[in-house]
Amino acid sequence: EIQEDDSLNQENTSDLLNDENPPSVESDNSEVNSAKRPLSKTNKKPVNVNLSDPKYKKPFDLGWVRELVYRSSGDSALKRNADVYYYTPSKKKLRSAKEVLSYLPEELTIENFTFVKEAIGGVGDKEIVREAKTKGNKIAEDGVLRKKTTPKASKPVAGKPVKSTPTSETPNKGSLTPRVVFKNTSTTPKNKNAVAAKTKPEIKKKKSDSDDAEVQDGESEWNSPEQKNKANGVKRAGDSPTEGSSPPPEKKFKRRDIAQESSLSPPNFMMNLNVGFTVLLHAFQFLKVHELLRASCVSKAFEMIAHHESLWSTVRMKNSMVRDWNGFGRALRLRSTKALDLRKMLLPETPEAIAEMWAELGKAVANLSSLTKIDLGRCTPQAVAIVTSACPQLKSLVTLAIRGSELDLSCCAKCTDLTELKIKSIGGIDLKNVSELKKLKLLRHLALTTIKNLNGIEEVLPENLESLELGECTNLPDTIATEALVKLKSLKRLRLEKGQGNCPTALFLQAVANLPNLVQLELINFDIKPGFDVAIGQCTNLKTLLIIPTYVTQSATTNHVVMGGVSKLSQTLTYFIWGLTLELLRVTDLFIDQVEGQKNGGAGKAGSVPPVKKPGAGDSIPILKPLSECNISSGSDVPVEEVTDLLGREANKDEKNTSQVDILALPKLQKVLSTLLPNTKIKILKVPFSATWRQTVTDSPAATN
Known part of the structure; x- marks a missing residue:
């Protein structure tokens, strides 16, 4: 006969403990140790226990936790097999009344504990009700993931074949793999004479700190019987605890950590591979040709990425x-x-x-x-x-x-x-x-x-041109503006360089005004002549304008004309770039120093202290303003006579047209332009004359449209 272990008689023990007159400690030990006598098939009458009795809730007030685990769902809902466990305040798991006796405090007795396989209720999270776990490997109390073991079945004794039920007849919720659970049972009988009478195959048990020793056959070769057989001490494995269950805190956190570690394993391999490929492909775009060839020698993956067509x-x-x-x-x-x-x-x-x-x-x-x-x-x-x-x-x-x-x-x-x-x-x-x-x-x-x-260029310009750049415009004939440009109806961008001397600037601007699709104009090193402000004011089709004037003489008048002409495009211009040469800024700064020295009297004498320059010195330009517009204080203390004498003698001798030259700092110039062009993005460039040829518009809003 097969003898059962201590924990196999939990049902008998719980029945005794749940009686109206609970036995003494000695009688309880005798019942717990009843595993030494063989099981007998007897029909026990169910004992009615009043679970609402306050004595059963007293352990919860002292930090104890009760857990009810349903092991099987194969039977009817009223007779589901379940196990009851108690957890001490120190999280020690107790499986029977015998173990509870060892940890009883002075405030509690064995009467305060019940192993009835029903929930007490009304104690909140002090009582855990869950389903047994069926998926994955068994996790011990110490949080260590145990390795799966495959049962090795020995040949059954002749004449007593082992009956098995197909797995399709007893499906599980969590997994399609059948499981066999041996409840604290040693598969080797203590009595050597019982080996010959053994009818079940031997299962090699692996010692574990967990409450159950679960054996799973991943190949579906081991099937459990459909009905419970109390004689052989085997209980059928039910469903595993659901994700929403609440095991003891320590155990719950350990299982969660293990789940996070497993989430980084093979299921995410392809995703990580794709991300790595994309990252390397973007990084390789910054490598030069010889660097790509070196990178291709690192590995096969690097070689495939380095030879990608997008990189070549x-x-x-x-x-x-x-x-x-x-x-x-x-x-x-x-x-x-x-x-x-x-x-x-x-x-x-x-x-x-x-x-x-x-x-x-x-x-x-x-x-x-x-x-x-x-x-x-x-x-x-x-x-x-x-x-x-x-x-x-x-x-x-x-x-x-x-x-x-x-x-x-x-x-x-x-x-x-x-x-x-x-x-x-x-x-x-x-x-x-x-x-x-x-x-x-x-x-x-x-x-x-x-x-x-460029002679004869006006006769060969294709009419479908969208962008045209012409340099050395000084010697260009008038026919380019009057005959060639007016035919380029598809032209969107025009750049003209070095428009000095006899360059027909006014004719160019008239042609620009008649091109409906032209939205960007760049004038590099152009002489600003009288009438420029009127001509540029007619180019209402322009969205982007870049002007770098030549500053040789009459720089104050040049700046005045540019500002006056651009102000007429306030309704249409979206981007204005004004290029100022460093040579102009240096000359203006030198002039300010000379005037300040003359004003202080003796600044140029020996032993005199040189004047201290104000912050932002070197960032000012001269500008000619009509006398009627000079009511606003310019912030300059330079006398009008000296300014007009040193900056190109630009004062008109006619008293009716008396004018004034003002020294305007660049921050104030930016503010004035923003007032004149409220809907325009304004940018002021400071470049040396040698770099003016390389300036172009790369961030034009009109180009993006």
Whole structure:
């Protein structure tokens, strides 16, 4: 016969403890130790216990916790199998009345405890009612996740086969994997003679600190019987505790930590992999070509990311030198490169080596059909001819640092698909065969700056141009403004450089006013002549305006005319940039020092203390204001006579038109412009004269629209 352990008689023990006349300690021990005698199949009458008795709630006032765990849902709802546990104030789990006796305080007796498998109620969170856990591994009281063990079934004794029920007949809520639970039972009988009469397969038990020893078969090879068999001491495993259950605090926190650790395991592997790939792809966009090639040697994953097509769509050769142009061409063809940027590329030292390099570049890109844009940077006119001959499919050709005396545009005419052509020289260049531009029917962006001879350009400008840049406007004929510009109805951006001397500035502004789609105008180093304010005031179609005047003489009048003309565009202008040269600011600062020295009397004498400069000195400009508008204090103490004498002798001798020159600080200038142009974004640039050619509008609101 199979003998049961101490805890297998919990039902008998609880029945005794829940009697109206509870037994003494000695009788309770005798009942608890009844495992030494075999079980007998007897029908017990249920004992009625009044769970509302206040004596059963007294332990809760002293910090005790009662837990009711339902082990099975296979039977009817009225006869569900359950276990009752008590937790001491020190969180010690007690499974039977015998264990409770060992921890009884002086204030309590065994009569205050009941193991009736029903909830007492009315004690709040001091009583926990939950379902037994069926999923996952068993978590011991110390919070350590125990390893799963697979039961090894021995061959049953002949003549007494083990009956099993298919798993589909007894489904579980939490898992489809059947489970067999042995309640504190040793599978090896103490009586050696009982081995021969054994009818159940032996299960090797693993010692644990938990209340149950649960054995799970992950392969679904072990099935539990459908009905309860009290003779073999086996209880069926029910549902596991639900997520909303409330185990003791310490145990709950430990299980939560284990769940968080498991959430970082394989289920999130693909998500982490995708995030890592995206992060590396964004980071690799900041690497140069040689850095990408080095990164591809780190690992297979780095190699795949470094060879991504998005990283090779535009290849920039800044601070790089190519030693194998054939390999360079193969790499570009393999990755279908579309744009090649050769600006600031390291070049050979000798002119012969440079010429050979451009020849090898032409061979390398000859079969690169995907290449549509190239920026040559510093190059020679021969390099332009080589590249255009090797890549007739180009749509954009930019070379802003040609070193040479002349360039034949017939080579550019070979690229009939060109939509963008920008040519600029370091020291000025002559163009030959300008008429070849007529063949570029698709041209949309044309930039010809620092070109010495633009004669005849008015006859070859394509009518579909959207952006036009012209330099050296000093010698341009009037026909460009009166005949060529007025035909460019699609023009949106116009940039004119070096409009000095006989430049027809007024005619240019009249043409600009008649272009309905033109929204951006840039005038770089232009002489502001009389009538400029009236002409610019008629350009109500402009949204963005950049002006950098030339400050040689009559700078106060120039500033006055610019401010007066721009003020007439207050209803339409959205972005205004005024460029001031550092040379103008220095001259103005020097003039202020001279006047202040003369005012103090003897500032220039030996031994005198030099005047202390005010904060912000060097950030002022002269401006001419009519006498009728000078009622507002300008904050300047400079006499009018000395100002007009030193700043270009700009005072009119006519008494009716007597005027005054004011020294206006840049912060005040910004404030005045904001008052004149309330709906306009205003920016004041301070640049040296040598850098005025590089200034352009990159953050234009009109361009974004």
